[in-house]
Amino acid sequence: MANSPTHSDSPPTATTGWSTLHRHHIGIDLGGTMIKYAVVDTAEGTLTTPLLQLPTPVPVTPPAVAEAFGTLIHQLSSRPHAPHPGASVGVALPAIIRRGIACSAANIDEAWIDLDVERFLTDRLDRPVHVLNDADAAGLAEARYGAGQGDAGRPVTGTVLVITLGTGIGSALFVDGKLVPNLELGHLELGGVKAETQASAVARERENLDWPAYAGRLQQYLAHLEFLFSPDLIIVGGGISARHEDFLPHLCLDTPIVPAQLRNTAGVIGAARHAYLAAPIRE
Template identity: 75%
Template structure:
């Protein structure tokens, strides 16, 4: 599904309900661009319509470098090499700024959620945001600055990619209980802690709604906390990314 909303990027809050649109099949660049252009037109007719000059942030399940998609995790392979910024800007008639979807969720959490520090600013030090879903997404921040496109779900765990062992889908597929899942997650996060020495770990994704069932079973040096923004994190982070790209934005 394509999830979308109008967002107050300064406050980090949606000003419309979070809406959904079926992802085109196949999810080619042209098909997705047409869907996004249609939803922008739909939002423009609402009472909370965005400013006609407002830019658009888009979170894409891909490594994104300078607006160009370099991988295609859960979308059509034809995205690889596509200048997503240019394509979507041309189709919508607005400036569009694209980033990796896990980076978007992380950006929202460090600015407006569980990773924010004092006075609403991102927490100091190194913050690792992990999203547990179909796979494992990851975002790393150092003093509030994003280190983009880290694919830490592909770190090896027990001879396989970590996301095939420790994602939310892996728990359901293997039919394991919460203690057994926490044991897998412990092994994975302990390895990341050894590699990255984070000061804070934020765990998101749909499974974070059940965080009481597994987070208390983890034992790490860094505090581990559940994400706060849940379903809206990627949308808020994409909007924040677009806002930060404006020349006059207050960071």
Template identity: 60%
Template sequence: MNVLDTAPDARVGIDVGGTWIKGALVNLETGAPAGEVLHLPTPAGGTVEAVADTLERLVGELGAPGTAAGVAIPSIVQQGVAWSAANMDHSWVGLDVQAHLGARLGLPVSVVNDADAAGIAEARYGAGKGRGGVVLVLTLGTGIGSALIVDGTLVPNFELGHLEVAGYKAESVASAVVREREGLGWDEYAERLQQYLSHVEFLFSPDLIIVGGGISACSNEYLPRLSLRTPVVPAVLQNAAGVVGAALQSAASRVGPLSLAV
């Protein structure tokens, strides 16, 4: 049974980033935010309590009291506990974030890795909708986030941005921020992305690769320059994917294991 068959129609989704914390009430039938996606600045330093204060404010502004919330964070997440902290304070590491935020917000809270949130949103509502097999979602931004979905089931914390390619960590040479910082033209950037994606394709043989992150808006500049056996398509949900995926994860966590089958 699809988990969404027994889930409420809407959940709060929150995406905690290094610069902005975004949130919305998400319609789980359509995968669309039910209203505006609100943005609040991420507190400097990204400490647990400062972020929790911002989440309280955000939930209040969304006007959805009592609604369960999903929170996507830039961390490896196992059973609600954070085991890394990208662009956040080290105090997150080892914390039961799910329990802590649940207590602070007074709501049922489900916590998920931010790339996993974007991945499950694209698989359920976006470019991967209706696709079986192995779907790989990559977000090109400050680093490279990744999510792997196999026949509708998420493989959590799939950190492919840390793969080594030609002696370098992949996200240190092929992220969107690196392209901007080094002033790379699209040909040169596509060459780096080609090398990375060819390596990923060889290791995992995906049936579909979805490229997201802010750079997906410019996909016509670099995707036509790639040559892979696997189809590579731009993400559909773009910057709302983390918010939508967090809400979806919240619904799934209340009724059973996450399945993305339509």
């Protein structure tokens, strides 16, 4: 078995600690239309099952989602490389999460707001559940296993900023490997309007912008972030990152900027990583 991680985002360990022995966790990424899920080897950041999907229930209420989660956990538990029955589950939610409580709800039912999601899902699923914001989950995966590894195969030190370009703009910030949670940088205002209304992937499609014109929007936005945070690396994700050669070369920043690597698996991998880090030591 591979050695347990020793960098700053590792949980405390004991000589025969349960968390060091059980590195497989279920990761779930709740989206507005689809739920993505898989079993993840958190030592390697790889999937031990295919990336699976099922439709998000409508309406996206907590009880309906809990029922869907129960179904997929039962399904995964019967597969090879299934996690230990006591292994915690990681869930990425489109919400601001503070100490397990949802403080917002994007494309999900407002019944999630003010709900202690970790307690609710732990009780419903009869196993430990740990939740985090979906952009934070994707960032956690990229920083630990993806583009944040750098050329030497070790996590980039200093400040790493992960930006996802999609319907809006998601963001995750890491300082020496530690996540600064719930950083909603898509809501920064540029020219009196929210940045994500001008520089998201959907904004490019809506306004039929060519790549140089879109890169100009991103240049203004990312240069502002560069001034605010002085990052050592910027990682650009979201589906549009598959076309990074069409717009990244048009940018002129002092900070190195690279495309994300994990694509649509990032949220699932990051959720499982969060579950691993949050899992208690059991001897």
